[in-house]
């Protein structure tokens with residue numbers, strides 16, 4: 001069963017200069033319980049697709065084609081049925097509210113329950129996302145935590161309502177590599193435990209291969225490749241995906257993947273001083 005099913009789906013943004021396509025002709029099914037990675041370089045349309053799935057497109061966006069959510073029992077509600085985390089946890093956490101209260105309130109708004117019950121759930125979730133001393137931490141404010149901890153707290157706030165899908169838009173891009181992998185591991189574990197459908201947006205192939213069951217590769221607003229991660233990574237069907245993989249293999253792990261080195265005319269890879277021509 002697909003939770004999300006897109007056919008000929010497109011999004012354009014309107015500004016003074018007219019309409020600018022950000023996504024075009026997207027055909028994609030996201031199966032329940034799978035972990036899908038949306039992979040692509042900056043500006044390829046990943047966030048636009050993530051927002052569309054969540055029903056959060058901004059007012060200047062015009063969608064076309066179809067985006068159905070057949071796997072949900074009733075029309076899904078953001079927060080309750082679909083959770084979302086963003087790159088900047090500051091954007092989803094209220095700086096003036098104790099973190100325990102924020103998580104508890106998310107639960108209360110989406111699922112009800114008395115304050116005592118939702119507060120206990122908040123502490124349980126703080127513990128689940130490995131925030132030390134959850135009882136004490138629940139009474140702290142966001143600024144008292146590190147970036148990685150804030151992202152864990154945002155994750156707890158998104159998951160406490162037990163959504164069936166979580167959409168994570170580059171949730172670890174602002175973090176150091178060690179925190180990135182720790183949060184990815186946690187997310188994978190929780191998603192596995194709960195049968196959560198995960199849509200994970202990233203531009204980082206190493207992270208993608210760490211979590212993906214399925215991969216969808218976006219390039220300039222088009223889906224150039226989609227399929228099981230094992231197949232896409234071992235035998236990409238599109239030259240752009242092949243170029244991405246070549247880029248990764250030729251750059252050592254401390255350097256970020258450099259999509260800009262892929263020539264859009266023929267998808268050849270240019271590495272500075274490199275051998276790819």
Ligand SMILES: Nc1ncnc2c1ncn2[C@@H]1O[C@H](COP(=O)(O)OP(=O)(O)O)[C@@H](O)[C@H]1O
Nearest residue numbers: 013022040041042043044045046047048049058
């Ligand atoms: N709110 C917006 N208004 C106008 N254009 C936008 C808006 N958001 C994104 N875009 C444009 O849409 C394209 C895709 O952007 P985005 O979905 O953010 O890509 P990604 O997340 O892969 O970097 C880009 O050209 C970007 O400039």
Ligand SMILES: [Mg+2]
Nearest residue numbers: 046047048170
């Ligand atoms: Mg983005």
